[in-house]
Amino acid sequence: MVNALSGAPRTSVLFVTDLAYQARGRRYCDEDVFLTSRLREAFDVALCHPKDAAALLDGFDAVVVRNSGPVLYYPEAYAAFRNRAREVGARVYNSLDGGGDMAGKQYLVDLTRAGCPVIPTVDRVADLGLLPGAAEYVVKPKLGADSAGLRFVREAELAGAFADGGDGEGALLVQPRIGFRYEVSFYFVDQDFQYALYAPDPERRWVLEPYTASGADLDFARRFVAWNSLSRGIQRVDACRTAGGGLLLVELEDLNPYLSLDLLPTGVRDAFVARMITAVRELTA
Structure with missing residues (x-):
């Protein structure tokens, strides 16, 4: 036209x-x-x-x-x-070169190994000892989304979770189920920050409100945007605020992040x- x-x-x-x-x-x-x-x-x-x-x-x-x-x-x-x-x-x-969710959730394992502020994540039985102690652990598919296949297990069940999952090591992720104050998401277009939203109630993930990001918050989010290999596009950096006040990365969504416009x-x-x-x-x- x-x-x-x-x-x-x-x-x-x-x-x-x-x-x-x-x-x-x-x-x-x-x-x-x-x-x-x-x-x-x-x-x-x-x-x-x-x-x-x-x-x-x-x-x-x-x-x-x-x-x-x-x-x-x-x-x-x-x-x-x-x-x-x-x-x-x-x-x-x-662009099709993203290293976050676009490529699966291997990045959570990689970032954990690199000592980055991310919810500790492993994908092998041999690495379970690297996780902090917790009352429960989250087991989910590495290629999962929208909580598909997610389950909670106790420490004694961790080693068996890989076999029970059917796909074995490398296909599943294990994380401690941590307590947090709230979840917050930072939205970027081509590396430029646009806005932030948060869920004050941890039990209601998608009941969001506008969030005023501090300089430290933006430094945290930009660290992962800079780490990602995405050339162009919209990214959502999801994080949780821990009881101690820090932020941990939950997810780096660089494929088709919902925007809550x-x-x-x-x-x-x-x-x-x-x-x-x-x-x-x-x-x-």
């Missing part, structure tokens, strides 16, 4: 989302309906399901991957999309949208 004022062709964007995916405490469809309505002010936008993305991406200037659901539910289609995007040199946002003040939401439009324009420049 041509811009009626300038006569220049408008950038076309394939927006990948699963509007029907049911997520606990989140409305993927509402967020992406809103976001695409705003992106249409700057681009020609078409929506598609993640299973259709590989077949359609050739016809667009850019591909934006948003609330497309956990890829563990369509691994073959996701692999086909990544392979096709690389084959044709597609401009994908987020409906909870933001209008000015903050508008600024985020404007920054994202700029990012997509830069991607296709």
Whole structure:
């Protein structure tokens, strides 16, 4: 389509989302309906399901991957999309080089070994002794999402958890179940901080409120954004505030982080949208 004022062709964007995916405490469809309505002010936008993305991406200037659901539910289609995007040199946002959740949760093990402020995480029986003592431990798949396959076990059950999981060592993660005061998330676009939200009640993860990040908070979050290999895209750094007052990384979401845009003040939401439009324009420049 041509811009009626300038006569220049408008950038076309394939927006990948699963509007029907049911997520606990989140409305993927509402967020992406809103976001695409705003992106249409700057681009020609078409929506598609993640299973259709590989077949359609050739016809667009850019591909934006948003609330497309956990890829563990369509691994073959996701692999086909990544392979096709690389084959044709597609401009994908987020870029496909992220080292956080985009590549699974091995990064939690790697960051633990590096001594970073992260919930201690191991993936081998031989390393269980590296974990601090706890009343219970969390066992979950390394390629999991949305708490799929997550369970709690006691220390005596830890070694057997790998065998019980069926996939053996390397496929499961073990963490101590720690007490914390609240969870907080920091949202970035292309390494630029946008806003923060937190869940005051640890039992209600997605009941969020605006959070005023301190300088120390932002230093913490930026450390992981800088560590990540993601060239371009939206990242959400999830952390928990421990009883001692420090922050520990819970998750580095760099594939399709839910943004909770409906909870933001209008000015903050508008600024985020404007920054994202700029990012997509830069991607296709």
